Amino acid sequence: MAATGASGTNAVRYGTVRDNVLNLEVVLPGGELLHTAGQGRHFRKSAAGYNLTGLFVGSEGTLGLITAATLRLHPVPEATVAATCAFPSVQAAVDTTVNILQAAVPVARIEFLDEVMIDACNRHSNLNCTVAPTLFLEFHGSKQALAEQLQRAEEITQYNGALNFSWAKEAEERNQLWAARHNAWYAALALRPGCKGYATDVCVPISRLPEILVQTKEDLQASGLTGTMVGHVGDGNFHCVLVVDPEDAEELRRAEAFAYQLGRRALALHGTCTGEHGIGLGKRKLLQEEVGAVGIEIMRQLKATLDPRGLMNPSKVL
Amino acid sequence: MAATGASGTNAVRYGTVRDNVLNLEVVLPGGELLHTAGQGRHFRKSAAGYNLTGLFVGSEGTLGLITAATLRLHPVPEATVAATCAFPSVQAAVDTTVNILQAAVPVARIEFLDEVMIDACNRHSNLNCTVAPTLFLEFHGSKQALAEQLQRAEEITQYNGALNFSWAKEAEERNQLWAARHNAWYAALALRPGCKGYATDVCVPISRLPEILVQTKEDLQASGLTGTMVGHVGDGNFHCVLVVDPEDAEELRRAEAFAYQLGRRALALHGTCTGEHGIGLGKRKLLQEEVGAVGIEIMRQLKATLDPRGLMNPSKVL
Numbered sequence: 001m002a003a004t005g006a007s008g009t010n011a012v013r014y015g016t017v018r019d020n021v022l023n024l025e026v027v028l029p030g031g032e033l034l035h036t037a038g039q040g041r042h043f044r045k046s047a048a049g050y051n052l053t054g055l056f057v058g059s060e061g062t063l064g065l066i067t068a069a070t071l072r073l074h075p076v077p078e079a080t081v082a083a084t085c086a087f088p089s090v091q092a093a094v095d096t097t098v099n100i101l102q103a104a105v106p107v108a109r110i111e112f113l114d115e116v117m118i119d120a121c122n123r124h125s126n127l128n129c130t131v132a133p134t135l136f137l138e139f140h141g142s143k144q145a146l147a148e149q150l151q152r153a154e155e156i157t158q159y160n161g162a163l164n165f166s167w168a169k170e171a172e173e174r175n176q177l178w179a180a181r182h183n184a185w186y187a188a189l190a191l192r193p194g195c196k197g198y199a200t201d202v203c204v205p206i207s208r209l210p211e212i213l214v215q216t217k218e219d220l221q222a223s224g225l226t227g228t229m230v231g232h233v234g235d236g237n238f239h240c241v242l243v244v245d246p247e248d249a250e251e252l253r254r255a256e257a258f259a260y261q262l263g264r265r266a267l268a269l270h271g272t273c274t275g276e277h278g279i280g281l282g283k284r285k286l287l288q289e290e291v292g293a294v295g296i297e298i299m300r301q302l303k304a305t306l307d308p309r310g311l312m313n314p315s316k317v318l
Numbered sequence: 319m320a321a322t323g324a325s326g327t328n329a330v331r332y333g334t335v336r337d338n339v340l341n342l343e344v345v346l347p348g349g350e351l352l353h354t355a356g357q358g359r360h361f362r363k364s365a366a367g368y369n370l371t372g373l374f375v376g377s378e379g380t381l382g383l384i385t386a387a388t389l390r391l392h393p394v395p396e397a398t399v400a401a402t403c404a405f406p407s408v409q410a411a412v413d414t415t416v417n418i419l420q421a422a423v424p425v426a427r428i429e430f431l432d433e434v435m436i437d438a439c440n441r442h443s444n445l446n447c448t449v450a451p452t453l454f455l456e457f458h459g460s461k462q463a464l465a466e467q468l469q470r471a472e473e474i475t476q477y478n479g480a481l482n483f484s485w486a487k488e489a490e491e492r493n494q495l496w497a498a499r500h501n502a503w504y505a506a507l508a509l510r511p512g513c514k515g516y517a518t519d520v521c522v523p524i525s526r527l528p529e530i531l532v533q534t535k536e537d538l539q540a541s542g543l544t545g546t547m548v549g550h551v552g553d554g555n556f557h558c559v560l561v562v563d564p565e566d567a568e569e570l571r572r573a574e575a576f577a578y579q580l581g582r583r584a585l586a587l588h589g590t591c592t593g594e595h596g597i598g599l600g601k602r603k604l605l606q607e608e609v610g611a612v613g614i615e616i617m618r619q620l621k622a623t624l625d626p627r628g629l630m631n632p633s634k635v636l
Contacts, residue, residue, distance in 0.1 A: 018369070019337065032612045034612045043521050043593070044521070045325060045521060045555065046323075047324070047594050049605050050617045051376055054336075054373065055369060057369065058367075074422075104393035142466060144463075205362075272359065272361050274364065275365060276365050277365060278366075279366060294353075299367050304623075306616070306619070
């Protein structure tokens with residue numbers, strides 16, 4: 001996770017891995033052991049020299065091998081409530097997300113699933129959700145603070161024409177909900193047994209999220225591809241999970257073209273081609289568009305300096 | 319602020335500058351213009367390539383010249399209440415800080431001032447605070463959430479033997495309080511007209527904050543120096559403001575020795591020699607102790623790569 005700069009459903013409240021790594025132990029290409037913040041150090045903030053921790057988080061193993069990480073911890077919340085909410089349209093679900101964030105409701109999780117994804121989760125994980133664009137939410141805090149957060153969130157969902165708003169107060173029910181969310185990938189794959197998954201990962205400013213989600217939904221329907229939409233919409237980040245026949249070269253090309261077009265659309269909206277999965281091999285061209293020639297040149301110089309013989313995860317990222 | 323990786327009273331809730339910079343425009347030593355996250359980009363998270371934004375924040379102008387910054391914004395809170403609380407000892411004030419954070423009270427500001435600092439602020443800024451170790455606090459949220467936060471914080475202060483707990487609900491009273499806090503440097507200087515200020519800036523894990531603050535208070539009293547203590551204790555960060563006669567070389571040496579010893583004490587407690595002011599010239603030796611030989615070598619390589627002719631803020635940091 002640290003090597004990829006990963007995140008997940010809790011990032012909207014608690015930050016990504018990047019925000020929660022205080023120190024890394026890294027084996028450098030020459031064999032030296034680096035402690036990015038100094039050996040044994042763990043503090044909430046520092047202004048001491050260059051931010052080596054931040055440089056190695058998300059470097060995808062291309063600068064050194066991470067062998068230990070010191071993480072920031074957050075208090076376990078006093079109380080937790082989850083909720084699901086179905087909407088008449090993708091637009092209404094995403095407008096709700098933007099409104100909740102703008103109203104400063106300190107939501108702990110806010111996840112979008114389109115109706116194809118919900119249908120797949122219902123079947124794969126024995127849920128009984130309305131088949132419609134849906135938000136899964138979670139709230140953390142004191143009991144009193146939770147009641148207020150829930151009330152505000154529910155008001156916003158009603159304002160946006162929600163079809164229902166259903167609480168999951170018991171731990172068992174909550175766990176079932178989040179297990180279903182975390183198994184969404186496998187639920188999508190089960191739509192076409194024997195086929196392979198292909199995930200996109202764009203992230204845009206929250207204000208641009210409604211337009212890209214609505215447009216992407218239309219593109220996905222027009223593409224003829226089998227695919228679901230699911231995402232950490234509180235961060236402006238979402239995935240299309242395309243389910244592709246690996247024997248069908250034409251379909252695979254169509255999936256790649258769809259993913260590339262989506263990446264370029266995110267870039268046009270001031271976004272990034274990858275919110276949490278990284279560049280790897282597949283997004284090297286999009287990275288060039290994203291950061292520009294000067295940015296790529298600086299990244300190449302950093303790579304050449306720290307790994308002059310090109311030993312670490314060769315040809316990834318750059 | 320971006321060049322120094324600075325922060326301030328709000329960092330405990332909203333993060334430092336590092337957490338709130340989304341993109342930087344930087345003029346590189348060769349004259350090229352770098353947009354660290356790509357031109358015009360602003361998103362809450364990304365996993366696209368090396369984190370150039372994080373590398374330039376806090377680089378103290380030694381890698382390039384920052385000419386524009388894209389910042390993350392936070393919603394203005396619905397309601398705000400400040401409070402002051404005097405304690406019978408430094409230990410009690412700092413224990414309260416640790417307890418409030420551990421209880422997950424989402425405090426927006428929590429600042430410590432020792433009795434010398436409070437006395438100086440009373441005189442310089444016309445405050446009327448009890449002359450004792452004191453916390454200045456601020457809470458942000460909905461009215462209902464505020465009431466609960468205040469109640470929990472007050473209970474914790476009482477548990478730690480607070481002498482009083484006084485709310486400042488009106489904006490005018492709050493502004494006076496924070497103006498006094500922000501003028502603390504000048505209040506300290508006014509203790510010895512004609513003398514100069516000399517600030518320390520260590521930061522340690524919150525769990526080690528009580529012992530270093532109590533020890534430093536004793537050291538300060540034993541040193542014979544004129545000095546106050548003030549700090550962003552919610553981050554584990556505090557300053558001694560020493561007021562030194564610039565004509566007295568022996569006193570200046572004593573102040574430097576005190577500051578160096580404090581830096582080493584923070585390092586021994588897994589902390590950093592600088593929470594928010596940076597290394598500059600004065601802390602280069604402490605930086606070496608803090609990050610170790612391998613860390614310093616990597617920093618030197620980064621500097622040599624990005625500024626091969628050593629044009630940018632020469633001899634600072636390294």
